[in-house]
Amino acid sequence: MVVYKMTDKTMDNQSDFSPHLKRKRRFLLFQGRPETVSLLLLIVIFAGVSFINPSFLQISSLVDIARASVVTGLFALGVFTVLAAGGIDISFPAIAALAMYGVSTFVLDVFPEMPIALIVFSSVLIGLILGSVNGVLVHGLRVPALIVTIGTQYFYRGILLVFVGTVWLMEMPSQMTDFGKWSLLDIESNNGVTVSLPVYFLVLPIAAFTTWFIFNRTLMGRAIFAVGGNAGVAERLGYDLRKVRVFAFGYAGGLAGLAGIIQASANRMANPFDFAGTEIGVIAAVVLGGARITGGTGSVIGTILGVLLVTVVNNVLVLVGIPSTWQRVVVGAFILLAAAFFVLRDRKSAR
Amino acid sequence: MKRDANLWVLCTLIIVLFGFGGVVSGGTYLSLFNLQSMAMQVPEIGLLAIGVMLAMCAGNGGIDLSGIANANLSGVASGIFTLSLFDASQDPMLFTIAFAAGCVVIGLLGGIFNGVIISRFGITPILGTLGTQMLFTGVAVVLSDGRSVTVGSPDPLYVIGNGLVFGIPTSFIIFILIGCLLGVILKYTPYGMRLMLTGANPKAAVYSGFPSGRIIITTYAISGLLAGIAGIIIAARNINVKWDYGSSYLLVAILIAVMAGVRPEGGYGRIITVILSAVVLQLLSSLLNFIGLSNFVRDLAWGVLLLCFLGVGRFDLINRILASLTSMRSPHVTK
16 A cells, blocks of 8 residues: 555545556546557547558548448348347348348339339338238347357248349339439548439438437337346346347348349349348447347447448458458457456456 | 157158159169269268268358368368379379378368357357468369369279279268268267357356367367368279369258258257258259259259258248148047
8 A cells, every 4th residue: 555645735636636546447437448559449430441452541531431231231220239139130131132122022023103102111121021020030039149140040031032032133123223212411522533422321311310219318228138138037127028039130121122123223133132241230339339149238330330340341451452251350359358258358357 | 858859850851852763764863883983972062061061060150151162172172192102003002092191181171260260269150260271272273273173083082082992982981981980980989069058058067077178179070071082082983183062052051960860050960860861852853853954943843942941940830730740640649
């Protein structure tokens, strides 16, 4: 123990500025807001890439990243909701493909005049129903959600490929392609090429705000965190586990349906094999954003930062001269590093 | 002997599938050639399924999602390494031994890596093995530049993949031997007992002084080792190895484990049922082929089967049906 002179001044100094406390406080910053790490990492990558390849810092590449992050972002918001409720969902790519392809086929074959709003709505509805099936199964079967959603992933994809169709739809309905092309603002870059930020980009902030609202302003949000944190305790507190799980999986499914129809509109084609294998990248994004895979934590801001991080990594590797074959290694290493970091943080705070 | 119901159901299924297949195909399904070709396809997926089963038995959310990625990585890496060192046509024996040893070592290292990050760093198995799945696949892509690596078919390697001993495929014999060895290890060694007890109640295991870290590392190391051996068999059967081989194997391995009655929460699983379950799946898959249905139907069937067997396990349907059958026969039997 160090004995200090008991004058007011030293007391103040010692209590406020002792290096130990300061370090502790700095750590607290990470503790409350794990997403700050993703933010720092994002800034470092941005700075590094712009330093190596200044052409990166153009408005056009930023628009590219914004555009590329919409579908991943919607998926990630859904996965975040499911993770927060203590589950995991890897069937969302199949849900997105089934909703997107099913609705596109229906519009082409049966109802060519279907307004775009109704198209989007029905895709979301299909996603919602399929997601709710996930929720019911996870709750009813009492087995890890991972195994259930692996099963439903094959089930949904199988329904799509066996009963709906296996060919690429290259001629998309005009209202969908118009929606995909509908521009919010056109930006002329230095070399004279115009890049446009499409209107569908707005879907991401809206969905993010909705998710934030659910988690921070509604009882369902609190219930999701409670169930994800400790399902047994939450049940004794009177939360309806079934309702919470069906909601979380249904919400994720709805967002997947939305992402599917946006992807189809933007790419002007519907590929029934689309999205296969995207699940790991999306889960990586959510985990990088600070959500614990065992549930009960996370934030919408963190999720979005994680999505940006993964999108940036996927897009800039080539710009800085790393061959694209390294992409998986980098994302895999990121997952493991983030996981290790969060575990260490939890251990320290537990001490 | 409650859970042994799975064993009997699987045996019955095998007989039923053989019978049905024989009738539908007019006998060709039961021909020696078809039986041999089915037996050749079982080992790679069966080994991966045993790996998944071991990880599940360890409990605490244990699962190994990196199996097929690890198998592909060991095949690709060992293939590139061995091709650069030896000439397959001049010294096929040495080439095969070096290739096999390389696969086993790389698979084992991958498994140990999984075990270390899970037990030492405390990363959740789902997340950890998801990360290593991507990492292993990524390293395989980087090493092979995304192309397939031609290992070729030097004589001893060809025998492992396609050879017959007394009419039985070599790879199938290897698979059964490994299965028996692991079955004995699980049943009669302290490690086997501790693994199951840890899975059944991790907290009690910690208080009993089990070396939980070592158990988990051993378990994932064995799983990795099996993946390495699967890598050898894949290479031997296909001549080429590629990073994206067997993209549906992850689901199928988990499906086999669940069908075998392995408890996903940990603490229970038997090698013999896993082997039988792998055989059932192969019979079913070939049968669907014989009827002339597409691969998409097969994937759909796998999904439905997985969900059904989860339901069966959840509500203990097998035992209930058996119990109602016996009570019908002799009303005095109490359950």
